[in-house]
Amino acid sequence: MRTIISRQGWEARPPKKPFTQLKKWRVQGIVVHHSGVKEAPKGIAALKAFERFHMDSRGWNAIAYNWLVDPEGVVYAGRGAGIVSGATKGWNSRTESICYTGWGFVEIPQAARDSIRWLIGDIQSRYEDKLWVKGHRDLGNSTCPGNWLYDWVTSGMPMPLGDPNKIDWDGIKAHVDRLREKVSHSPLSTTKRSRGEAVRAAQERLSDLGFSPGPVDGIYGKKSAKAVKDFQKSFEAFLKPDGVVGLQTWDALFGGWATAAFI
Ligand SMILES: [Zn+2]
Numbered sequence: 001m002r003t004i005i006s007r008q009g010w011e012a013r014p015p016k017k018p019f020t021q022l023k024k025w026r027v028q029g030i031v032v033h034h035s036g037v038k039e040a041p042k043g044i045a046a047l048k049a050f051e052r053f054h055m056d057s058r059g060w061n062a063i064a065y066n067w068l069v070d071p072e073g074v075v076y077a078g079r080g081a082g083i084v085s086g087a088t089k090g091w092n093s094r095t096e097s098i099c100y101t102g103w104g105f106v107e108i109p110q111a112a113r114d115s116i117r118w119l120i121g122d123i124q125s126r127y128e129d130k131l132w133v134k135g136h137r138d139l140g141n142s143t144c145p146g147n148w149l150y151d152w153v154t155s156g157m158p159m160p161l162g163d164p165n166k167i168d169w170d171g172i173k174a175h176v177d178r179l180r181e182k183v184s185h186s187p188l189s190t191t192k193r194s195r196g197e198a199v200r201a202a203q204e205r206l207s208d209l210g211f212s213p214g215p216v217d218g219i220y221g222k223k224s225a226k227a228v229k230d231f232q233k234s235f236e237a238f239l240k241p242d243g244v245v246g247l248q249t250w251d252a253l254f255g256g257w258a259t260a261a262f263i
Helices: 043-057 110-126 147-154 169-185 197-208 222-233 247-262
Strands: 029-034 067-069 075-077 095-100 132-135
Touching (some): 029 110, 029 147, 043 247, 067 110, 095 110, 132 147, 169 197, 169 247, 197 247, 222 247
Parallel strands (some): 067 095
16 A cells, blocks of 8 residues: 555645546546656655646646656645546546656656556556556657656556565655755755755765766865756756755755655
8 A cells, every 4th residue: 555645745736726526437548647857856846846837837727637656656646536637638538647757758767667557556446447548649749758658658567577675765765854854944055064964965966966066075065056056957947046955955856755754
């Protein structure tokens, strides 16, 4: 059994007008999407970004998808179960939709695959296992959900060989969450001369993502600030490029791991 982060859990904005219920007898399938962005925001930041885009830029009723799954495998309710969605033109009254919040053109992490497979099973169980599963590109003029994810979904979501569950995800999550708590009280900056574990974790993550924070030494110097600024610029629409690691930037860096507080 898995936990789904509810709309309340990720602090979704209320819909502009009440949601419309799907007519169960009309529902034929499940449609899989992806973010369509290579460096998409992570975790709840991705949900907030979709919500802003769909409600404010597109003028839609709410975040478009029924469900979202992030690269760490965290599952979120978008509009939730049995609701008409807004992501698949012409099919929104006949499908439930899932969006992978990462980039589906390349192999997606095992945790995300496990969650998508589980979620599809869970949806199927509400419809007597009679739904087809397609990619957005099957139903519209789109490359969504990316070649890798599309192939995996339409080939029946094969399981990997070997045991993918040996990594101590809970331990890593708890650690990142403790650091997040610290950052919420004192953001990382050069003016504060920040030092310690949170700085080290941020430097390690920046360097993994291809930014150059200088040595991973737990000291927040000019190089760290510059790398943070570059990272923030890659999320231009969502983050202010001020070189300071506050909560928003932290969440963009660490994504789904930071959502443990809501589970
Ligand atoms: Zn799509």
